[in-house]
Amino acid sequence: MLWKLLVEYLRPHRALLAAVVIFQLAQSIASLYLPTLNADIIDEGVAKGDTGYILSTGTIMLVITLAQIACAVVAVYFGAKAAMGLGRDLRGAIFERVGEFSEQEVTRFGAPSLITRSTNDVQQVQQLVLMSATLMVAAPMLSIGGVIMAIRQDVQLSWLIAVCVPVLLIAVGLIVTRMVPLFRKMQKRIDTVNRVLREQLTGIRVVRAFVREDVETARFTQANADVTDVALQAGRLMALMFPVVMLVLNVSSVAVIWFGSFRIGDGSMQVGTLIAFLSYLMQILMSVMMATFMAVMIPRASVSADRIGEVLSTRSSVLPPLNPVTAAAGGRRRRGELEMRDVGFAYPGADQPVLSGISFTAKAGQTTAIIGSTGAGKTTLVNLMPRLFDVTTGAVLIDGVDVRDLHPDLLWGHIGLVPQRPYLFTGTVRSNLLYGNPAATEDELWEALEIAQARDFVEEMEAGLDAPISQGGTNVSGGQRQRLAIARALVKRPELYIFDDSFSSLDTGTDARLRRALKRSTSGATMVVIAQRVSSIVEADQILVLDDGRIVSRGTHHELLETSETYREIVSSQLAAEETV
Structure with missing residues (x-):
C-alpha cells in the first residue's frame, strides 16, 4: 500500500x-x-x-x-x-x-x-x-x-x-x-x-x-x-x-x-x-x-x-446514482412531497430490523409529525429521508423520484434538516446562517432569525450578526443553538423541512411562538417534525405514532386520542409529568 x-x-x-x-x-x-x-x-x-x-x-x-x-x-x-x-x-x-x-x-x-x-x-x-x-x-x-x-x-x-x-x-x-x-x-x-x-x-x-x-x-x-x-x-x-x-x-x-x-x-x-x-x-x-x-x-x-x-x-454504502435524475418526475415543479413505500432498515450485522413496513406520504403545505417512545426508530427514519443511510427494503421518494436516483445536489437542495443535536461551526452568527444559503441578504438573515425566535438574543450580542460562535456553538445555550440551527434551515428556503426533535430545548412559550411563525413562513413547504413533546405537534395535519420500528397509528391529534392507545399513553404520561412538576 x-x-x-x-x-x-x-x-x-x-x-x-x-x-x-x-x-x-x-x-x-x-x-x-x-x-x-x-x-x-x-x-x-x-x-x-x-x-x-x-x-x-x-x-x-x-x-x-x-x-x-x-x-x-x-x-x-x-x-x-x-x-x-x-x-x-x-x-x-x-x-x-x-x-x-x-x-x-x-x-x-x-x-x-x-x-x-x-x-x-x-x-x-x-x-x-x-x-x-x-x-x-x-x-x-x-x-x-x-x-x-x-x-x-x-x-x-x-x-x-x-x-x-x-x-x-x-x-x-x-x-x-x-x-x-x-x-x-x-x-x-x-x-x-x-x-x-x-x-x-x-x-x-x-x-x-x-x-x-x-x-x-x-x-x-x-x-x-x-x-x-x-x-x-x-x-x-x-x-x-x-x-x-x-x-x-x-x-x-x-x-x-x-x-x-x-x-x-x-x-x-x-x-x-x-x-x-x-x-x-x-x-x-x-x-x-x-x-x-x-x-x-x-x-x-x-x-x-x-x-x-x-x-x-472504503466505498460509501450510500452510492451515488449512475444516471442521476436532475429534475422532478415528469418535469413537475419542485414541491418537496415526501413518500415512504414499505420502508425497512436494518443495521449491518443486526438480528432485527430497526424499521419495518413504513409507508406514508408527507404532502406539500402540510405538517407530518412522528412521535414515539425512545428507541422507536424516529431518528433512524429521519436519516433515511436525506439519504444519510439507504433503506434496506422499500423506497423513499421526493416529488415522485426515489432518493437513490436523485442527484445528491438536487436531493439536498430540496431539504432543510435541523438535527436532534444542532451543530454550529466556528465563525460568527452570520457565517453559520449563510451556511444555508451563501447568497442570502442581511434582511433575509434577520427575517430567518425572527421566525426562529432568535432575533432578540442576537441583537443583544455585542456584534450582532458578527458575534463570534465557538466550535459546536458551545458559547451559546442549548435553546439558542437550536434556534440558530432552525434559522440556518430557514435561510435555505427548501421545499422540505425536517425537524428532528428540534424544539426540545425550548420553553413552552417560545415553542408555541416558533411553531406559529413557522406555519406562516413555510406554508407551501412540506414539514416533517420528529417530536418527543406532544404539545409541539397537536396542530399537525398528520401524526404518525411509531412503536418498535412500525407505524401503529396515524391521524390528527383528536383522532388519535380516540383511536390509539399508544398515543393516549404518551399524552397521559406527559400530562402526569407536568402535573407532578
Missing part, C-alpha cells in the same frame, strides 16, 4: 523529484571526487613541497565544496516541496473520501481515528518522502561510487569493505525487525489517546456534572502511559542503533589504519591513498547507515500508509 500511495500521489510532483535526483547526483559526484583531490595534495603537494600545486588543487576543492553545498540546499528544497505537496494531496483525498461516507462508515472508523489518519499518519508518509529525497537518493550513489573509488585507491584493502558492510547491515537489520510491530502498535494507541481526549473535551459538562474528573484523568493517564510505553521501547531500539553504527565505523577505521600502515611501511601504499581509502570506506558505511535509517522509517510509514489506504479504498 505504501508503494501504491507513493506512485499515485507523487505523480504530479515528478518534475520536482527529477530535480532532486539530478542535484543529489551532482552532490554525490562531488563527494566522491574530493577524497581523491585530498590524496593528491598530500602525496604530490605536501610530500614534494609544491606550494603552487597545493594552492591550485585546494582552490578546486573549495569550489567543488561550495557547489556541493548549493546542490544539497536545492535538493532539500525540491524534496521538501514534493513531500509537502504529497501531504497536501493525501489530506485532501482523505477529506474528500470521508465527505462521501455515510453515517455507517464514519461510525465504523470513528472520528478520532479518521483525524489521526489525516494528520499523524499522513505526516509519517510525508516525512518518509522528505528523508528519501535527502538521504535515500544519495545513499546508493555514494555506496556504489565509494566502492569503485576505494578499489581504485587500493585493491588489497578492499576486503575490509566486504567485511564491514555486511556486519553493519546485519546489526541494524536485527534492530529494525524488532521495531516494526512497535510502530504498528503505536499508531493504534495514538488513536486511543485521541478518542479519550475527544470524549473528555466534548463531554466535559457530563464529566463535571457527575464529578468524574478523577476517573477521566485516570483513563487519559492510562492511554497516555500506553503510548509512552511503546514509544520508549521503540526509542530504546533507536538509541541502540547509533552506538552499534558508531562501533562498526570506529572499528572499521582502526582496521584500515592498522592494515594500511603495514602497506605504507613496505612502500606499496602512500599516506594520501590511505586517507582517501579511509574516506571512501566512511562514505560507504555512512551510506549504509542512511539506508538503514530509512529502513527504520519505512515500517512506520508503511503502517500509516495501510491505515490511509483503508480509508481511501
